[in-house]
Amino acid sequence: xxxxxxxxxxxxEPSWEEAVGRYLEQTPDYFLRHPELLAALALPxxxxxxxxxxxERQVRVLRDRHEQSTHQLHELIGFARDNDHLGERxxxxxxxxxxxxxxxxxxxxxxxxxxxxxxxxxxxxxxTGNPRPSCPRPEFTAVDDSLLDxxxxxxxxxxxxxxxxxxxxxxxxxxxxxxxxPNIHSTAVIxxxxxxxxxxxxxxxxxxxxxxxxMGSVYLVRLxxxxxxxxxxxxxxxxx
Numbered sequence: 001x002x003x004x005x006x007x008x009x010x011x012x013e014p015s016w017e018e019a020v021g022r023y024l025e026q027t028p029d030y031f032l033r034h035p036e037l038l039a040a041l042a043l044p045x046x047x048x049x050x051x052x053x054x055x056e057r058q059v060r061v062l063r064d065r066h067e068q069s070t071h072q073l074h075e076l077i078g079f080a081r082d083n084d085h086l087g088e089r090x091x092x093x094x095x096x097x098x099x100x101x102x103x104x105x106x107x108x109x110x111x112x113x114x115x116x117x118x119x120x121x122x123x124x125x126x127x128t129g130n131p132r133p134s135c136p137r138p139e140f141t142a143v144d145d146s147l148l149d150x151x152x153x154x155x156x157x158x159x160x161x162x163x164x165x166x167x168x169x170x171x172x173x174x175x176x177x178x179x180x181x182p183n184i185h186s187t188a189v190i191x192x193x194x195x196x197x198x199x200x201x202x203x204x205x206x207x208x209x210x211x212x213x214x215m216g217s218v219y220l221v222r223l224x225x226x227x228x229x230x231x232x233x234x235x236x237x238x239x240x
Contacts (some may be wrong), residue, residue, distance in 0.1 A: 047198070061128045086219055089117045097230030106230040107139055112205065114223070122184055122204030124176035125227075126151075127197050131235050133229065141199075147175055155191040161219045163189040166214040176202055186211040190220050194228035195235070201227060 024030055093113055100106040111123045125139045126148045141148055150172070154163055165186050173181035185208040190201040201224050205211060 005219050024057070036124075046184075053085060053184050079142075090219055090222055090226070092117060095227050100230055100234070103231065104137070104233040105233060106227075110230065118203070119201050121206045122177040123176055124204070125199065126176075126202075126203040127192065127199035127231075129197065147172060148199060151185065151189055151202075152191065152198065155189065155200070160191050162191070162217040164215050164220075165188075171206075177204055188217075188220055191225040192224050192228050194232045197231070197235075 093110075096109050096113055097106065101111055107125065111125060113121055114123045126145070127140050128143045128148065129140060130146070131140075137141075151163075155164070166189065168187065170181070173184055173187075177184055180181040183206045184204045186205050188203045190203070192199045192201055203211070203220075
């Protein structure tokens with residue numbers, strides 16, 4: 001006795017259009033063996049509306065795919081070129097940190113180079129505890145500094161990953177960037193740790209798209225690591 005097909009099996013059976021499409025995909029030489037069918041096929045032009053041959057339509061589809069692939073290739077080349085340039089800047093920053101002669105030189109050189117090499121509108125550095133109390137610098141703050149604690153707390157919530165594009169209170173921006181604070185529209189907050197020191201490096205731009213939440217942060221982390229390596233080189237000889 002023949003079983004009636006279940007509702008589930010009927011729903012899974014492909015339609016005639018799907019079956020024909022699958023067959024043609026699996027038999028690409030079908031029209032080579034039946035060229036007379038090509039003359040009977042007519043496809044509307046996607047823009048002009050007139051009927052065109054199957055071959056002409058195929059050529060157009062292939063040309064569109066080629067243009068799309070070419071555009072994607074150019075984008076990839078552009079990304080690679082940008083990464084090369086960024087890598088060169090990071091290398092120059094690393095060499096500068098190696099060549100510094102003192103703790104003051106590290107802090108001044110780092111902030112100057114970040115502004116110039118990376119075309120930034122603001123750079124702020126805050127670290128807990130001053131290893132040289134007799135020679136204070138604005139980069140070193142008290143251990144219980146509320147501004148630094150707030151930024152570090154936000155970084156902890158991100159498992160230490162840089163905070164990019166986040167909005168900050170006007171008071172925070174003013175404390176970090178002074179008179180240029182009203183013009184700052186995007187920032188990257190990078191966590192810093194080395195030995196007993198901890199803190200943040202904040203990069204700022206007037207461009208609201210410069211730093212955003214979806215951007216990669218590998219190079220930002222590297223900059224923070226290089227900066228702290230430069231600072232650590234002079235802590236022993238500079239500490240009192």
